[in-house]
Amino acid sequence: MLDWSRIDTVLLDMDGTLLDLHYDNHFWMEHLPQRYAEANDISLSEAQQLVIRMTDELRGTLDWYCLRYWSDVLKLDVLAIYREIEDRIAVRPHTDHFLRSLRTMQKRALLVTNAHPDGLSHKLAITGIDQWLDEIVSSHDLGHAKESSLFWHSLQERQPFDPSRTLFVDDNLHVLGAAREYGIEHLLCIRQPDSKHPAREITEFPAIHDFDEIVGPRER
Structure with missing residues (x-):
């Protein structure tokens, strides 16, 4: 349990x-490659290899996360394809309870995401998690991905916070590393960001599986 004080x-x-x-x-490993394969009359395997190669070259940059960039490069309506499998969008276990608990504890809660605004607004409309958040910041609005130190300086200018009294939770080790270098005191990594993949062994940062580990389970 964290010392919330x-x-x-x-x-x-x-x-x-x-x-x-x-x-x-x-979406990135299966669905988008399938649509690209159909549009270009190539095999799914060829399309997957192409998408992996192209995304690997840009990993950690704003373009890597930009749906409009990929629409231009792949000559596809990526946002429309993005919405074809929206039934797979799901909130992780205990998230709603966690967000409500932050409100009860009167903690300031900010969403800081690399998600492109088009995809971000779509996910918020489906999940409704924004009702529990005080502010929402996309890296695309600041001009730098969270992997960059420039993101954290820009975030501080846009939404001032005390790094020594801030908790940051993410599943990306590179992003957590950038936050640590900036000076954020309390860091947590998510062990199993993808419910269909096994939990990871995390040694670089304190890690949790679900949010009930830091706010306690919901009372029945």
């Missing part, structure tokens, strides 16, 4: 932290 602000990632990363992994 030492925390005023909670910064939360979305995909893989509040929401199940299965949706995004399935």
